[in-house]
Amino acid sequence: MTTRMAMFVAALCLAACGSPDTRESTDAATPGADTSEQPAPGGAAASNLADQTATRVAPRTLAGRDRELVNPDNSTLVFLYYDLAGIAPPMNDWVERDTRVQFARPADKDARRGDVRAELQATQLAVRDVGRMRLSMNANLSDYDPTYGEFTVRALAPSSVVEFDAFGQKVSVRFGNGRDAQLWRVDADQARAIRDRISYGSVTLDALLVLTGAQPAVQGGALVTDVVEYEMRDSLRGQLIGRVQVIPR
Secondary structure (H helix, E strand, O other): HHOOOOOOHHHHHHHOOOOOHEEEEEEOOOOOOOOOOOOOOOHHHHHHHHHOOOOOOOOOOHHOOOOOOOOOOHHHHHHHHHHHHHHOOHHHHHHHHHHHOOOOOOEEEEEEEEHHHHHHHHHHHHHOOOOEEEEEEEOEEEEEEEOOOOEEEEOOOOOEEHHHHHHHHOEEEOOHHHHHHOOEOOHHHHHHHHHHHHOOOOEEEEEEEEEEEEEEEOOOOEEEEEEEEEEEEEEOOOOOOEEEEEOOO
């Protein structure tokens, strides 16, 4: 009886657990899994789509981006957008549109192309591990609101953008956490002292931003960032007005 009972229990366990092959065959496809062995639906149309997207660069994860830019110029921001969006920039077009190539003598054009291409490639390589940047701008500080006990830093509002233009592309920097970042909470006495120290209400802002993603658009796109911290100074004397750590609500 003992032997029969043990065999019966073992049979029940096998029936409940199922075989490993059965469990694996019912798993959903994992994002990013290699499906190159499977025929693409749509036949020739799908093949054409694959050809059109073959020049796209694989999107980079933000985890490995640990370098920081400080007040980058227009062309650097455009390259940073392309890199973060995972799109190959139209390098040949940008080379040909450079005035050093356009106005070079015919005998010198190839040399100028090489010079311009080398500069562009160097900028492209320089942004590949950038994940943070510091930007300076006018704060556009509001009047103090005694009801809520806060100033509004309009430059960091969700609707605000900082625009960069290069190579015929327009790239803007947006603030994904602008709803929180724009609020500077102080009590009434502090607010009065702050206003006394500001000349004509003019304040400059230095913000530390962390890249969180990219939003493609025609002829450019947007870099989405989160504001980590910022400091404000009187624009005439450079006197420190306040430092703010952004804490999500």
